[in-house]
Amino acid sequence: MKKVLVTGGAGYIGSKLVTKLLELKYKVTVIDTLKFSSKSLNHLFNNDNLIFIKGDVRNQKLMKKLIKNNEFIVPLAALVGAPLCEKNKKEAINVNLNSIKTLINNVTKKNKIIYLTTNSGYGVGEKNKYCDENSPLNPISLYGRTKVNAENYVMKCKNAIGFRLATVFGYSYRMRTDLLVNNFVFKSVNQKKLTLFEPHFRRNYIHVNDVVDGIIYSIKNFKRLKSNIYNLGLSSANLTKLMLALRIKRQIKSLKITIIKNKKDPDQRDYYVSNKKIEKKGFKANTSIDKGIKELINVFTHSKEKIINNY
Numbered sequence: 001m002k003k004v005l006v007t008g009g010a011g012y013i014g015s016k017l018v019t020k021l022l023e024l025k026y027k028v029t030v031i032d033t034l035k036f037s038s039k040s041l042n043h044l045f046n047n048d049n050l051i052f053i054k055g056d057v058r059n060q061k062l063m064k065k066l067i068k069n070n071e072f073i074v075p076l077a078a079l080v081g082a083p084l085c086e087k088n089k090k091e092a093i094n095v096n097l098n099s100i101k102t103l104i105n106n107v108t109k110k111n112k113i114i115y116l117t118t119n120s121g122y123g124v125g126e127k128n129k130y131c132d133e134n135s136p137l138n139p140i141s142l143y144g145r146t147k148v149n150a151e152n153y154v155m156k157c158k159n160a161i162g163f164r165l166a167t168v169f170g171y172s173y174r175m176r177t178d179l180l181v182n183n184f185v186f187k188s189v190n191q192k193k194l195t196l197f198e199p200h201f202r203r204n205y206i207h208v209n210d211v212v213d214g215i216i217y218s219i220k221n222f223k224r225l226k227s228n229i230y231n232l233g234l235s236s237a238n239l240t241k242l243m244l245a246l247r248i249k250r251q252i253k254s255l256k257i258t259i260i261k262n263k264k265d266p267d268q269r270d271y272y273v274s275n276k277k278i279e280k281k282g283f284k285a286n287t288s289i290d291k292g293i294k295e296l297i298n299v300f301t302h303s304k305e306k307i308i309n310n311y
């Protein structure tokens with residue numbers, strides 16, 4: 001059975017990915033410092049196909065051994081998000097960029113890499129920009145810059161696939177409420193009100209389960225997909241912030257939406273994203289925004305679990 005190394009495998013995307021890989025009987029090794037959640041993999045520790053290492057991807061000796069022992073590598077370990085990287089600049093550069101350089105310098109022909117980055121450098125400051133994989137990524141934050149530089153480095157390797165993700169939403173064993181959809185639903189449930197700046201800014205979204213399915217599709221179809229970068233998002237969800245808020249209001253009737261005029265959102269993304277390239281290769285995200293909102297309303301209404309965000 002195929003062996004997969006997932007760095008940062010206890011995180012928001014990682015804990016869902018590892019769960020699915022084990023369900024599909026892959027042999028999975030996770031390395032994670034457990035920075036945010038120490039229990040997101042608890043439901044998997046009785047699985048003989050999981051090797052868990054509490055460790056740091058900056059440990060080169062350990063990483064060399066893990067690279068050698070695994071065919072597929074999904075390097076998710078990172079300081080994720082602009083505020084966290086601003087607070088910990090040196091660590092952000094070392095984890096997000098330098099550890100990826102070391103990884104790529106140590107892979108052999110048998111290794112296959114699937115790398116995720118954000119599409120958040122697209123369309124900054126350009127109204128309703130239409131973006132595909134050839135559109136320039138101009139990240140403004142240190143987080144964005146480390147991820148784009150790392151993507152460039154990874155894609156020098158022939159045996160690599162890059163995914164540029166839309167804003168991810170949905171429940172995970174390590175929950176994040178800093179992501180836009182999760183954040184709007186969290187506030188809608190708890191405060192019954194949403195305040196929007198620049199409500200017509202458009203973004204693309206994707207459910208975390210579709211991200212996982214996209215990665216697994218790329219493992220299964222590696223040869224056909226390799227040496228390429230793909231946008232990964234839900235094509236029916238290029239929505240403005242106002243459209244998103246109204247979709248939540250359909251399910252929480254008492255929600256009060258207030259639009260603040262003449263105030264700039266610090267996040268100046270406004271774009272349509274095309275996901276046609278990956279769809280032509282046979283993978284299409286399909287979990288709807290409405291289904292995700294329903295899931296999140298239930299989670300935030302019934303679970304009082306403490307959520308530790310990346311800021």
Ligand SMILES: NC(=O)c1ccc[n+]([C@@H]2O[C@H](COP(=O)([O-])OP(=O)(O)OC[C@H]3O[C@@H](n4cnc5c(N)ncnc54)[C@H](O)[C@@H]3O)[C@@H](O)[C@H]2O)c1
Pocket residue numbers: 007008009010011012013014031032033034035036037055056057058075076077078079080095116117118119147165166167168174176179310
């Ligand atoms: N969630 C999104 O919307 C999104 C979008 C685009 C790209 N990505 C990328 O996907 C990856 C995972 O993101 P996420 O949303 O799951 O974030 P997350 O913060 O939940 O997961 C990151 C994980 O990495 C671990 N980690 C941090 N530093 C480490 C180190 N030095 N050694 C080992 N482990 C370490 C953390 O403990 C955490 O479990 C990141 O590379 C991120 O840039 C995420």
